[in-house]
Amino acid sequence: MIYYKTNDEVELLRASNLLVSATHCELAKEMKAGVTSNFLNKIAETFIQDHGAWPAFKGFNDFPAGCCMSINEAVVHGFPSDYELRDGDIISVDIGVDMDGFVGDSAYTYAIGEQKEEVLELLGRTKASLYAGIANAIVGKRVGDISNAIQEATDKKYGYGVVRELTGHGVGRELHEEPQIPNYGRRGQGSMLKDGLTIAIEPMINLGTREIYCDEDGWTIKTKDSKYSAHYEHSVVVRKNKADILSTFDGIELIEMKNANLNADYFKYAK
Numbered sequence: 001m002i003y004y005k006t007n008d009e010v011e012l013l014r015a016s017n018l019l020v021s022a023t024h025c026e027l028a029k030e031m032k033a034g035v036t037s038n039f040l041n042k043i044a045e046t047f048i049q050d051h052g053a054w055p056a057f058k059g060f061n062d063f064p065a066g067c068c069m070s071i072n073e074a075v076v077h078g079f080p081s082d083y084e085l086r087d088g089d090i091i092s093v094d095i096g097v098d099m100d101g102f103v104g105d106s107a108y109t110y111a112i113g114e115q116k117e118e119v120l121e122l123l124g125r126t127k128a129s130l131y132a133g134i135a136n137a138i139v140g141k142r143v144g145d146i147s148n149a150i151q152e153a154t155d156k157k158y159g160y161g162v163v164r165e166l167t168g169h170g171v172g173r174e175l176h177e178e179p180q181i182p183n184y185g186r187r188g189q190g191s192m193l194k195d196g197l198t199i200a201i202e203p204m205i206n207l208g209t210r211e212i213y214c215d216e217d218g219w220t221i222k223t224k225d226s227k228y229s230a231h232y233e234h235s236v237v238v239r240k241n242k243a244d245i246l247s248t249f250d251g252i253e254l255i256e257m258k259n260a261n262l263n264a265d266y267f268k269y270a271k
Contacts, residue, residue: 001178002170002177002178002179002191002197003170003172003173003177003178004194004195004196004197005172005197005198006196009102010196010237010244010246012100012101012102013102013103013104013171013172013198013235013237013246014246015099015100015102015104016053016097016098016099016100016102016103016104017097017104017105017106017235017246018104018246018248019048019051019053019097019099019104020095020096020104020105020106020247021106021247021248021249021251021252022047022051023044023047023048023095023097024093024095024106024108024249024251024252025251025252025255026043026044026047027040027043027044027093027110028108028110028251028252028255028256028259029255030043031085031091031110031112031259032085032113033085033086033087033089033112033113034084035084035085036080036081036082036083036084036085037069037071037078037079037080037081037083037085037091038081038082040067040069040080040093041065041066041067041069041080044066044067044093044095045058045065045066045067048066048095051099052099053097053098053099054097054098054099055095055096055098056096056097056098056103056104056105056175057094057095057096057175060175063077063219065079066095067080067093067095068092068093068094068107069081069091069092070092070093070094070220070221070229070231071083071085071089071090071091071092072089072090072091072229073222073223073226073227073228073229074092074215074220074221074222075092075163075166075204075206075212075221075222075223075229075231076092076094076107076166076204076221076231077094077219077220077221078092078219078220079217079219079220086113087112087113087114088112088113088114088115088116088119089113090110090111090112090115090119090123090228090230091109091110091112092107092108092109092110092229092230092231093107093108093109093110094106094107094231094233095107098175101173102172102173103171103172103173103174104171104246104247105171105175105200105233105235105247106200106233106234106235106247107202107232107233108232108233108249108252109123109230109231109232110256111123118207119207119228122160122205122207122228122230123230125153125154125157125158125160125205126154126203126205126230126231126232127230127232127249128153129149129150129153129154129203129205130150130201130202130203130233130234132149132150132152133146133147133149133150133181133183133201133203134146134201134234134236134243134245135243136148136149137193137199137201137236137238137243138193138238138239138240138241138242138243139193139194139195139238139239139240139241140193141192141193142187142189142190142191142192142193143179143180143181143182143185143189143190143191143193144185144186144187144188144189144190145187145188145193146193146201147181147183147184147185147186147189147190148184148185148186148187150162150183150184150201150203151183151184151185154183154203154205155184155210160205160206161205161206161207161208161209161210161211161223162183162184162203162204162205162206162210163183163204163205163206163210163212163221163229164183164184164210165212165221166204166212166221167180167181167182167183167202168180168181168182168183168199168200168201168202168233169199169200170197170198170199170200171198171199171200171235172198179191179199181200181201181202183202183203183204183205193238194238195238195239195240196237196238197237197238198235198236198237198238198246199235199238200233200234200235200236201233201234201236202231202232202233202234203231203232203233204229204230204231205229205230205231206223206227206228206229207223207228207230208223208225209225209227211223211224211225212224232249233247234246234247234249235247
C-alpha cells in the first residue's frame with residue numbers, strides 16, 4: 001500500500017533528511033587517504049545519536065552498522081571495515097536516520113584523492129541522472145517516467161550498467177515503503193505519482209556491466225566485472241510542477257570544493 005504524507009509529516013521527514021545531510025557533511029570533512037570506513041561509521045553513529053535520533057540501518061534485517069560503506073566495485077550494502085582508503089578509491093556512503101518516527105535516507109559517493117577521468121565522469125553523470133529522475137517526480141507523471149529519465153542519462157547516453165535488481169523506494173515511517181522506483185523503465189508505466197508521495201530516488205550505476213553478485217558476507221553487492229560503481233540518493237516529495245527535495249548535497253559539495261579533492265571536470269560532468 002502507498003502512503004501519502006500530510007504537510008506536517010513531510011516536515012518531520014524533512015528534519016530527518018536534513019540530519020542525514022548534516023551527517024554526510026561530518027563525513028565529508030574526513031574523506032581522505034588513510035581513513036577507515038569503521039572510523040567514518042563511528043563518527044556518523046555518534047553524530048546521529050547526539051542529535052536525538054537513531055541510525056535507521058543499524059539492526060535493520062540484522063545489518064550490523066549505522067551506515068552502508070561501499071568501496072570501489074561494491075555497489076551498495078557494504079560493511080564498515082578497517083580497510084584504509086587509498087588515493088583513487090571511491091566510497092559510497094548510504095545513511096538512514098530515524099527521528100521522531102520518520103526516516104531520512106540519502107547516499108553520496110565520495111572520491112578519494114586523484115581520480116581517472118572515467119571515474120570522474122561516472123560520478124558526475126550518475127549524480128546528474130539523479131536530478132533527471134527527480135525532475136520527473138511530479139504530480140501526474142508515473143514511476144516509469146522517473147526510471148526512464150535515469151536510464152536515458154546513463155545507460156542509453158553513455159553505455160553504463162544500470163543495476164536492475166536494486167531500486168529506490170517509498171520512504172516515511174518505514175525505511176522501505178511502496179512503491180519501488182527502478183532506475184530503468186519505460187515512460188508512462190508504473191504507479192501514478194500523486195501529491196504527498198515521498199520516495200527515495202537512488203541511481204546505482206556501474207562503469208561496466210550491470211551484472212552484480214552478493215559477496216560472501218551476505219550483504220555487500222558488487223559488480224561482476226570488478227569495475228567501479230556510483231550511488232547517489234535523495235529523498236523527495238512529489239508535488240505539482242516540481243518535486244520538493246528533502247535532503248541536500250549542498251554542504252557536501254562545498255566541503256569537496258574547499259578540500260580540492262576533485263578537479264573541475266567532476267562538477268562539469270555533474271551538470
